[in-house]
Amino acid sequence: MIRDNLLEVNHLKTYFYTDEGVVKSVDDVSFSVQPSRTLGIVGESGCGKSITLLSIMRLIENPPGKIVAGEILYNGENLLKKNKEEMRQIRGNNIAMIFQEPMTSLNPVYTIGEQILESISIHRPELDKGEARERALAMLKMVNIPMPEKRFNEYPHQLSGGMRQRVMIAIALSCEPDLLLCDEPTTALDVTVQAQILELINDLKKKARAAIIMVTHDLGVISEVADDVMVMYAGKVVEFATVDQIFAQPMHPYTCGLINCIPSLDKEVERLSTIPGMVPSFNEMPKGCAFAPRCSRATQRCKENMPELIDIGERKVRCFLYEGKDTE
Amino acid sequence: MKFFSFFYRKNKYIEDVAEQGIEYTSYYQDSFRRLKKNNAAMICLSVLALMVLIVIFAPWISPQDPNAQSLKDALRGPSAQYFLGTDEYGRDILSRIIYGTRISLSVGIISQVLATAIGVTMGVLAGYYGGYIDSLISRVMEIFAAFPELIFAMGIMYVLGPGVSNIFIALALLSWVSTARLIRGQVLQLKQKEYVEACIASGGASFQIIVRHLVPNCISTIIIMVTLGIPGAIMSEAALSFLGLGVQPPTASWGSMISAAQSYISLIPLYSVLPGLAIIIVVISFNIFGDGLRDALDPKLKNQ
C-alpha cells in the first residue's frame, strides 16, 4: 500500500560537538509519516528520540548541536533548506510540538490566554482580537479544560500538571497543524491523567486528520496511540513495523527486551525481566552493533560489525539474525 | 580568541552529554583541572603572583625612596632618573606606585580574611542554631546592609579615624554580611543532609558537628567569597583614600595619589592615569581569577 507521505525523513544525522568528542545523537535515521496516522518512536533515554523531533522543528541548539546530513521533506519540501523566517512560519503553524515537562513548558509570567493568543496572532494575523480570543477559548474547551473563561486569565502556576499539558496541546493545535510532534507528553503526569491526555490526542487525530509523531519510552503509550512503531537505540533505528506486528512478533532482541519489561497481569512471573546494562555513552560506543554488549544472542560478528537495516516485507530490522530473510 | 574562552558558558546539552563520559575524580582534583583549563584565570593568577612578589621585594625594586622629597624636581615628566616622572613634592611616581601595591593588597587580603572570619562565624551560628540567634543575627545583618557601601565605610572611618589598620576594620565590617548570608543558607541546606541529621540525632556535640561537617562543606564558598571580595575592598580603599578618609600622607596609596594628581591633570596627566591603571590591573586580575575559581569550584554559585 502506497500512501502520500506528509513527512519523510531521509538519512538524518544530528551530531553534538562537545569538548569530550562528537556525540552522534541521531545517526542516519529515515522514516516517514502519513496523514491521520501516528508514528511511535520508542527507546530508552538518550537514544536520540527527542533530538529527532527537535531536528524536524530545526530547534537544535547550535553550537553544540548540528544537523550534519540528510533531508527532512515536509509535503515534498526540504525543511533543512528553509531559511530562518520560512522555518518560523512553519513552526506552530504547520508543525507543532508538545513537550515532556508541562510544569516548566509554559512561560510563568504570562497568562494561559496570552500564551494561546500569541500563537494565533503570529500565524493568523488576519483575525481581529475578538475572533482570536474566541478561537483561544474554543481551543481550551476542545482540550476539556473546565471553566475556560476563568482559566484564560490565570497563570500557569495556578494550574495542575495535567491542566498545563492540556494548555500546551491547545497552544499546539491552535493553528491547526497537520503534523503534531509529541515528546513524551504523558511521562510527567499521573497515570489517570496520562490516559485522559492520550485519549485527547487520539480524538484530535480523528477530528483534525493530523499526523502525529509520538516519542516515548513507554510501550503502553505506544499500544494505545501508535499505528507504526520505530524503535531507536543509540541514535540508530533498530526496528520498524506496525504496532500489531511489534507486539505480536518483535524481531530485534532490543525490542523483545523492551516488551518483556512490561509487567503483565495475565502471566504469573516471579520477577520482571530487565535488559542488563545501560545505553552505552558516546565515547564507549562498541565497534559493532551498539546493542551487542547487552544482547543475550550476540555473536562474535555482532561485536565487530554493525548490521545494516534490512527490509523484511514492510518491516525493517537491524540485526544479523534476520539476514537472508530480507527478500520475501 | 583563546583568552576569551573564559566567557563561554557550557551549554546544557554539552553538560548532559558530557556527564556520561567523565570518569570519577575527586572534587578538588576536578576543580583544579577545570581551573587550569581556564587560560584567562591562569594569566590573572600569574599577574597576582607577580604583584605579591612586588609587595615583598618593594624596597629592592623601587628605584627611589617613595617618600624622599626633592622639590626642585617636582612635577617632572618621565626621565632617566624618574622613570615615570615625579609628583608635586618631587617624589618618584614609580616608587610610590610600587609601594602603593603593599597598601592595596594588604587592605584587600586582610580585610577580607577578617570579614570571612566574622561572616563564617555569624553565618554558621545563625544557620545551625536557628531560632532567636538566627533572628538576632539576621536583623543585625539587615541593618548593616541598610547603608550604601561607601557611606558605611566612611561612617566607620569617621568613628575610627584615618589609618591603614582602621581601613582593615571598616572594610571587614562592610563585607562580612554577604559571606554570612551565603554561609547561613548553605548551613541550612547542609543541616537537612542525612549524615548531619544522623550526627545530630546520635547526640554529636554541636561544636564537633560544626567543625567536622558544616565548615568543611562550606570551604569552596569561603574561598570564592574571599577571592571575589578582595577587588571590592581594594576599590573601597582607593575611594576612601581618594576622599581623604583613608590612608594618610605621606604613605603612598593609589587612591590618595589620584586625589593629589587631580590638581595637575593639565600639567602632568600621566600622574593621575598611572595609579588608576595599577588599580585596574589588580582588581581585574582578582575579578577574572575569582570568576574562574567560582566556575571551577562551584558552578551553581554563578548567579549569586
Added chain:
Amino acid sequence: MLLYIAKRLCQTVFVLVGITFATFCLINIVPGDPVQVMLEKRADPEMIQQVRHELGTDKPLPEQYINFVEGAVKFDLGKSYFSKEPVMSMLLRGFLVTAKLAAISFLFAVTIGISCGMLAAIKRGKPTDSFLMMIAILGMSAPSFWIAIILQIIFGLKLNLLPLSGLDQPLCYILPSIALGTRYAASIARITRTSMLDVIKQDYIRTARAKGVKESMVFIKHALKNALIPIVTLLGTQLGNMLAGSMLIEKVFSISGIGKLAVDSMTNRDLPLVQGTVLYIAVIFVVINLIVDLSYALIDPKIRYGKGA
C-alpha cells in the same frame, strides 16, 4: 500579596529604627568632644557647658536618642556647627543636585547595561559576547573617580569639547554621568547576561520557539521579563550605591551635592551634618530597596498571587 507587603513594611520599619540607632551610636562613640572641636579649644569650661546645653548633649544618652529620632522624623536635625544653617535645608539642596546627577547616570547605566547584556546573551560564545564582557569587566574594575579624571583629560583638556567642572549647563552632566554610571552599567550588563542565559535554557523558551515566535521577541518578550528579577534587585542596590558613590564624582567635578556635604562634614567633624547625611542617605537607600521588593509583584505573578512570599 497583602501579607507580602505587610511583612516587607514591618521589616522596613525595623530597619529604619536600626539605622537611627546605628547612626546615633556612630556619633556618640567618636573619640573627642565635638563641642571642643567646634569651639577649637579656645573656649572656657563655662562656654562649653552652655553650648552643650544648647545642643542637648548634656542630657543622658537615652534621652538624646529619643530627641534624635524625634528630630529625624520631623526632618529637623539642628544646625550645622560651622555654617549655622539648618542641616535639613543644606541636605535638601545637596540632595537635589545629586539626585539629578544620579538619575541621569542611572538611566545611562540601565539602558547601556541591559542592552549590552541582552546582546551578549543573544550572541553567547561569539566574539561580540566576549568583547562586551571584556569591556564590562574592565568597566567594573576601574574606579569611577579615575574614569572621571580620564574623561576630563580626554574630552575637557585634549579635545576641549565638554566643560571640566560644575553643573551649570546641560552639557556639564555628560561626563559626570558617564563616570558615575560606567561601573553600574558594567555590572548590570553582566547580571543581565547571566540571568538571560539562565532563562534561555528554560523549557518555556523552547515552547516559544516551537510556536514560531520571532527570535527577537523570544528574547524581549519571553526571556527578559523572566530574567528581570535578579536585574531589578541589583538596580535597587545600585541606585542607592550611586547616590553614595556620587561623592567621588562630585569631588572630581567640583559639584556641591550631598556627597560633597558628607565628605566635608566628616573632614570638618561637623556632627549634625554627619548625622544628617548618613541617616538620610541610608533612609533613601532602604526606601529604594522597599520599592524594588514591592515591584517584584508586578513582574512575578507567583508573588502577586501570594505563593512566592
